[in-house]
Amino acid sequence: MKIVNSCIYLLISVLSAQISAQVQDSVLTKEEVVARALESNYGIEIANNQVEIAENNQSILNSGYLPSLLGVAGANYDLNNRTTEPEDGDILEQRGLENNSYNASLNLSYTLFDGLGRFYNFKSLKEQYNLSQLEARETIENTMLQLLSIYYEIARLTENIQVLEETLEVSKERVLRAQYQFDYGQTNNLAVLNARVDVNNDSVILIDTRQQLANSKRDLNVLLNREISAIDFAVDTTVNFIPELQVENFLSTAEANNVSLLQIERNIAISEYDIKISRSRYLPAIGLNGSYGWNRNRSAATAFFPGSTTITDGLSAGVSLNWAIFDGGQTAVQVQNAKINYANQELIREQIELEVERDIANALNNFKNKLYIFRIQEENVATNLDNFERSREEFSLGQIASIEFRQAQVNLLNARTSLNLAKYDAKLAELQLLQLTGQLLNVEL
Structure with missing residues (x-):
């Protein structure tokens, strides 16, 4: 039993040394994390590339407004044998x-009028570019939300480890006190065994939490496209909430800033151009x-004509008119389908408006509840801290039993970890609300 306890104490000492070393590590701020993600995250890079493709597509070079110039050149060579049999003669x-012959030409063509098709296609391409920007913004928002969720999980686990370390130190002090009391005959060996069991339990929880912290740091490194094993960093555990008045302002402009609503508006415009x-x-x-x-042609001599070389060059120009007076009804079908697609986009907009309104209402209510729970947990920690200090004093005076002191210690531990959870839950609820109101990328984190 003593050997096991010695191993546990040694393990805890090593973990404590690692924790102390991490405290000295550089702090990776939220601003640095966001900047790194915008620069290196794979999903964001792909989204930016899609925007670049859409930007190329909406260029004048892809509009059909510019003429086309085609160069053509060719050469032919023939080698033949010829037998001529006249009716009389040899x-x-x-x-x-x-x-042999050689030819070269430059052909220029330009569409003066195509029924305004390229005009509306050019406008449609510009709307598709605007849509690609909104899609990239949505990708960035989702990535930021995922990124900050992991970041705040690291912060929560970091604070939990600090709480668990303090709890472990108190438990180890309790072991020493129980051992002294047993040595002087003031208590039996059961109190010492119970205290050691509590140390072991606290040690296991600390080890497990540290493993969770390491895993979360690796998750963050994946999103940041960093070295997976580079987990020797700390995060900022400071959490600030948006003032209520500012939240109200965001809610009033949500319809104009929500990325889903902006996307459907662009889709409707594209359908109209279609x-x-x-x-x-x-x-x-x-x-x-x-x-x-x-053109240059050189022909060999024949029995009746001598060989010759002919060279020609010149310009030609023309005007063409194409009018599909009746194409079997294909155009009529395309117009009908385009109108149906436009009507579908209008229905989708109505559906999205309802869903966004519902999501914002749910997110707002969730944020208020999480914030209220956080305030309650703050009061709960203060109450449990006062109870723990009183119990600690009474325990040192021998007025309460070890099990009662342990209960006060566990209550304080649970209250402090619940406070950490409530704090970061409230912050994540706020971030979700900011995303729905279209302000996630516009506020200071």
């Missing part, structure tokens, strides 16, 4: 007759074309 045989793009096929398309060509 047969003429020719071997190795060579013919209708106009489909209708453009009812109108004719007018185009210009021009070309400059050069």
Whole structure:
């Protein structure tokens, strides 16, 4: 039994030394975490790349407004044998007759009018770019919420470890006191055994919490694209809440800032342009074309004609009109489907508006409840701390039994860990509310 206790004490000493070393480690602030995530998080990088693709798509180079210039060149070579048999006369045989030709041209084409299809397509591409920015913002918001959830979990576990260390120290003092009392015949060996059991239990809880802390730090490193084993850092455990008046202001502008509502507005605009793009096929398309060509042909001599070389070059230009007077009803079907899709987007908007209103109401109520619980837990800690100090004094005077003191110690431990949980639960509830009101990226964390 003494050997086991000695091993436990040694393990706790090593853990305490590691904790002390971590306290001296650099503090990774929330601002640094967010900046690192914006720079290195894989999901955010992918979202930014999608925005870049959409930006390229909405460029004038992808609009159809610029002309196209096509260069064409070619060469042909023929090597033939020819036999000529006139009705009267000798047969003429020719071997190795060579013919070759070369050509080159520049062809310019430009669409003057296409029923306004490219005009509305260009506007649609710009709306798709705006939509991609909102999608990237949504990715960033979700990543930030996940990131801060893990960050605050690290902070909670860090504070819990501090509480558990203090609890363990009190339990170890109790073991020494029980041992002295047993040595002087003031108590039996059962009190010493009970005190040692409590030390063992407190040690196991501390070890388990430290493992949870290490795991959470690795989770944070994954989101930050950092070395997984780099867990020798501390976090800021300071928590500040948004003033109530500021929260009210955020709620009043939630409809204009919620990313889901902004996305559906962009989708509706794109659907409206899709209708106009489909209708453009009812109108004719007018185009210009021009070309400059050069050709060189060299033919071998025949029995009746000598060989010759012909070179031609010149310009040509024209105007074209294309009008699908009837295309079998394909355009009519496309217009009808585009209108149905537009109607669906309107229905989706109504659904999202209701869902966002519900989510904000739930998040607001949840935040208020979590904040209220946090205030109650603060009072609960103060009460249990007072009770613990009184019990500690009475225990030292021998007025209460060891089991009663242990109960006061456990009550204080539970109250302090519950306070830590309530504090960070309230902060996460606030972050969820800020995300729904579209302010998560606009406030100081």
